[in-house]
Amino acid sequence: MQDKTHFKEALSAPIFTTLSQVADQLDLEAYVIGGYVRDFFLDRGTHKDIDVVAIGSGIDLAKAVAKALPDRPKVSIFKTYGTAMIQHGDVQLEFVGARKESYTEDSRNPAVENGSLEDDQNRRDFTINALALGLNADRFGQLLDPFEGMQDLKDKLIRTPLDPEVTYSDDPLRMLRAIRFANQLNFKIQKESLEAITAQADRITIISKERVVEELNKILMTRKPSIGFGLLHKTGLLKHILPELLALEGIDEVEGQRHKDNFWHTLEVVDNISETTENLWLRWAALLHDIGKAPTKKFNKKQGWTFHGHEFVGSKMVYKLFKRLRMPLNDKMKFVQKMVRMSSRPIVLATEVTDSAVRRLIFDAGDHVDDLMTLCEADITTKNPKKFKRYHKNFQLVREKIVTVEEKDHVRNFQPPVSGEEIMQTFGLPPSKEIGIIKEAIKEAILDGVIPNEYEAAKAFMLEKGEALNLKPQ
Structure with a gap:
């Protein structure tokens, strides 16, 4: 990471020339701040979202920039928040005036007043998101880093600009964002910050379900979601968000017979499936595929631990969970339900691959039979290399049989030939x-x-x- 105070190369795109010229014409101080700057220093590719903060009216700056751009993009204004947005090609620019914020205990919506750049950087969630680059000609590309965010980037550390107790209490969504950034960037959360999240975990309940789910989705879409869900568990946030998942934790023993810890097994499954698919809803299916095991767990002297009907029970729980979290009660939910309900079918089938059983699997799974097979393959978490190889070989046989039977019988989504x-x-x-x-x-x-x-x-x-x-x- 470079150690200098000017980074004009970060602002080499033509849009920044326009921003600089317009800001000077309006005699407004303006800065690029947040994710664009952070990702430039992390070399994470071209960031398509650019946040611009003005010492004055961000809305006025947005209107003037839109007029100066050749495509004259529409300006979307959000007066309540004092922000404006422009879509310029594939780049989204968000403008805001520098501001101070103050919070009440029962809301994450702050009282806002005009402020300085320092005030605006103080209100940022993390030091690595408070980095700013000057846009005006006399400070173009100059780095402003009041909280040593650059050092935190080098140290791979998530740290709040101010007291973490205050930062997280003011806006509890930041607790989820800390975990999400740690997961996305493979950073660690500062010890004091992690302790503050743990101490205030119950405040996550004042955040809207939609915002919580937005962060969960981003965690699920990381390369290794178990890091994020492990932190949600460690800090106590998970019990307020997904108690059904937490209920899977623990190992019971009766008469010397034990079962696996289905919580940590589930996180392994999610990591496995994340290596093979970018489908968010299939990742949700992996996360929820065993939630029916907690309410169906029983001990039988002859059979040991059983979870009879957990797939059916789990699929019913998916609806309640989606409804509680205000997630879409549409085809996305039905897809997750189907995957959970059918999650054991190919496992049973793998022991004896008959044409009849494969036809029924194809008929019941329809267009999602490949997704179902992907889920079942991810569900193999045995540490025994011989078993691991054998299970995968069996599933490969099932996949081959699916292709053969489908070519011969055409039963995927079929309607009986006679109406x-x-x-x-x-x-x-x-x-x-x-x-x-x-x-x-x-x-x-x-x-x-x-x-x-x-x-x-x-x-x-x-x-x-x-x-x-x-x-x-x-």
């Missing part, structure tokens, strides 16, 4: 239970391999089933 309307016409039936019985029988016959997934075979089977029900073709 209900044709059954009604064939036997002269009004809408009745017999139609459902025949349709179900055709579907089962195809899935069991009794007949191929073809119209003529299905029609012949329909006539046989009709005869068994004492129905006569018209």
